[in-house]
Amino acid sequence: MALPIFSSQSPFTKSQNFPSFFHKNPNFSFISPNFKSFQPRNGKLGDLKKRVVENYSLRLDSALSLEKEVGSSGNGGIDNNNNNREKIYDAIVIGSGIGGLVAGTQLAVKGAKVLVLEKYIIPGGSSGFYERDGYTFDVGSSVMFGFSDKGNLNLITQALAAVGCEMEVIPDPSTVHFHLPNNLSVRVHREYIDFITELISKFPHEKDGINKFYSECWKIFNALNSLELKSLEEPLYLFGQFFQKPVECLTLAYYLPQNAGDIARKFIKDPELLSFIDAECFIVSTVNALQTPMINASMVLCDRHFGGINYPVGGVGGIAKSLAKGLHDQGSNIMYKANVTNIILQDGKAVGVKLSDGREFFAKTIISNATRWDTFGKLLKKQDLPEEEENFQRVYVKAPSFLSIHLGVKADVLPPDTDCHHFILENDWDELEKPYGSIFLSIPTVLDSSLAPEGRHILHIFTTSSIEDWQGLPQKEYEAKKELVADGIISRLEKKLFPGLKSSIVFKEIGTPKTHRRYLARDSGTYGPMPRRVPKGLLGMPFNTTAIDGLYCVGDSCFPGQGVIAVAFSGVMCAHRVAADIGLEKKSPILDSALLRTLGWLRTLA
Numbered sequence: 001m002a003l004p005i006f007s008s009q010s011p012f013t014k015s016q017n018f019p020s021f022f023h024k025n026p027n028f029s030f031i032s033p034n035f036k037s038f039q040p041r042n043g044k045l046g047d048l049k050k051r052v053v054e055n056y057s058l059r060l061d062s063a064l065s066l067e068k069e070v071g072s073s074g075n076g077g078i079d080n081n082n083n084n085r086e087k088i089y090d091a092i093v094i095g096s097g098i099g100g101l102v103a104g105t106q107l108a109v110k111g112a113k114v115l116v117l118e119k120y121i122i123p124g125g126s127s128g129f130y131e132r133d134g135y136t137f138d139v140g141s142s143v144m145f146g147f148s149d150k151g152n153l154n155l156i157t158q159a160l161a162a163v164g165c166e167m168e169v170i171p172d173p174s175t176v177h178f179h180l181p182n183n184l185s186v187r188v189h190r191e192y193i194d195f196i197t198e199l200i201s202k203f204p205h206e207k208d209g210i211n212k213f214y215s216e217c218w219k220i221f222n223a224l225n226s227l228e229l230k231s232l233e234e235p236l237y238l239f240g241q242f243f244q245k246p247v248e249c250l251t252l253a254y255y256l257p258q259n260a261g262d263i264a265r266k267f268i269k270d271p272e273l274l275s276f277i278d279a280e281c282f283i284v285s286t287v288n289a290l291q292t293p294m295i296n297a298s299m300v301l302c303d304r305h306f307g308g309i310n311y312p313v314g315g316v317g318g319i320a321k322s323l324a325k326g327l328h329d330q331g332s333n334i335m336y337k338a339n340v341t342n343i344i345l346q347d348g349k350a351v352g353v354k355l356s357d358g359r360e361f362f363a364k365t366i367i368s369n370a371t372r373w374d375t376f377g378k379l380l381k382k383q384d385l386p387e388e389e390e391n392f393q394r395v396y397v398k399a400p401s402f403l404s405i406h407l408g409v410k411a412d413v414l415p416p417d418t419d420c421h422h423f424i425l426e427n428d429w430d431e432l433e434k435p436y437g438s439i440f441l442s443i444p445t446v447l448d449s450s451l452a453p454e455g456r457h458i459l460h461i462f463t464t465s466s467i468e469d470w471q472g473l474p475q476k477e478y479e480a481k482k483e484l485v486a487d488g489i490i491s492r493l494e495k496k497l498f499p500g501l502k503s504s505i506v507f508k509e510i511g512t513p514k515t516h517r518r519y520l521a522r523d524s525g526t527y528g529p530m531p532r533r534v535p536k537g538l539l540g541m542p543f544n545t546t547a548i549d550g551l552y553c554v555g556d557s558c559f560p561g562q563g564v565i566a567v568a569f570s571g572v573m574c575a576h577r578v579a580a581d582i583g584l585e586k587k588s589p590i591l592d593s594a595l596l597r598t599l600g601w602l603r604t605l606a
């Protein structure tokens, strides 16, 4: 049995030390007039302290109200006597990951009555949090795209704003610091020009190629950023966008089937620089650049400079908590400890769900935030696998899971001005995609010291790992293996970045792929879909509708794939398509079936 990395009790009942924001020295100075952001370098400490106190109280308030919502009635006012057949919701959302929460909240603000059913005790899934010994740990990593105050692609900010929420964020001065073979060290600065200058200084002979590749990314990003983002499966919207922004839409259509690695090779010849582009893609797609869709690569390679990476004060878990509260404020419900075991079909249409405790709930539409493998392999009978899903499983396999290590360390082990995020691949480029080959490291306390007790930092370390490596072991061996593998990873970090790391550890918790499977209800603990071979860009990625009438999917096994901002977009698209289908948005049945058929056909070409 896996060691739980999440609290088995409600995390909201725990008392916490008062956050001490001032002991560390965050190295940033981003000021935004309209967006709440911290400016510790120039700001007044008194004001800052006040805002931290306010934010902390807000966190407690929302935690308490969530506790009340989960605790007292335990079910958000839902009938426990299984008389729910009459209580027809507009939509039931299975799972409260960011994908499910965005779909749910977007529908709720359009006037739909939504019920979100979450298996775990808090919302957020892989964007959740857990608390231990005064530390607040992010379950997933802490790199937040789409959380700025500008453009059309700040989807996290927009999702929160839609339900009247705003979170304070801390601008990250760099997205990631790469530590690569041959001592290649590249810091991805927030300012594009600083990043490009640093990269060119490492590869001066490729100045032209570097400029051309990243400019191509900007072309795509600017096209994306100019559109109003809604469902690409809704023809009135899609044709409207083509009419208003033909050049941008054609640009996106052109790049839709292309991958970043091919485009990089048009401009760049140096194999080491191409490997660097692989690493750039790998950290967001877990595959190399040749397998990473160009649209997704452009999105992340540019948003980090356009809106920048911004960390929510109090931790990533606050995003899901705010969305859950927003959903509730809109008159919809979220229910925890609600493990959906079956999707109920009637005459081939999805009409409800059944929980492990036998209760049933019914709705006009069912939206699954479980992975497509779980949705079609577990919640529906496997033998009913529609052709469309067979096609998906032909093109995509489950990406490996992660081994994750959450550490509390003595603060003085980190050199001054340590970056928040690091990616480490010491010796051999060939190890990039291999299990345990490369190491991801986030130190969110560099930005928000309130996440750890005074004088401590959080190190969240993760590396790819497959479930097969951890299955079938007796408990004792499993525990011993966890310690052994984690020790190897920590030793590598000690050697490469932080001498004395081991002796500075005061808290350690290790999660394996089994832990991820257990607590996130994700088949094999997978991080999401990964192309089986070289994909045709994003062409093969399914959208939100499924072959089952009334059933929709949302989350990272839908277009455009892995990532918090990506699943937020899938939530926006899903809500739009569902709203059109239940009469809350305009729709054209004739155009609908023509477009859906065309998109289905296009996917078979992938």
Ligand SMILES: NC(=O)c1ccc[n+]([C@@H]2O[C@H](COP(=O)([O-])OP(=O)(O)OC[C@H]3O[C@@H](n4cnc5c(N)ncnc54)[C@H](O)[C@@H]3O)[C@@H](O)[C@H]2O)c1
Pocket: 094, 095, 096, 097, 098, 099, 100, 117, 118, 119, 120, 123, 124, 125, 126, 127, 139, 140, 141, 142, 143, 144, 145, 338, 339, 340, 341, 369, 370, 371, 374, 519, 520, 521, 522, 527, 528, 554, 555, 556, 557, 561, 562, 563, 564, 567
């Ligand atoms: N920026 C980052 O670094 C970062 C951090 C964390 C997560 N992520 C991304 O988030 C993505 C995942 O988001 P998501 O929204 O697709 O899903 P998710 O896995 O985060 O959430 C799914 C939720 O559904 C619940 N669930 C699943 N099956 C259920 C069932 N049968 N009954 C009830 N509840 C059920 C799970 O408990 C979970 O809370 C990942 O791809 C990852 O890339 C990124």
Ligand SMILES: CC(C)=CCC/C(C)=C/C=C/C(C)=C/C=C/C(C)=C/C=C/C=C(C)/C=C/C=C(C)/C=C/C=C(\C)CCC=C(C)C
Pocket: 141, 142, 143, 145, 176, 224, 227, 229, 232, 241, 249, 250, 252, 253, 256, 283, 284, 285, 295, 296, 297, 299, 300, 421, 422, 423, 440, 441, 442, 560, 561, 562, 563, 564, 565, 566, 569, 602
């Ligand atoms: C329909 C047709 C056919 C056509 C038409 C044309 C058009 C119009 C098109 C359009 C399109 C669109 C709109 C699209 C969109 C897209 C998008 C939005 C995308 C997005 C994406 C995103 C992504 C992918 C993201 C991701 C991220 C991630 C994954 C992250 C992660 C992170 C991590 C892991 C971190 C690392 C760490 C360290 C280093 C420590």
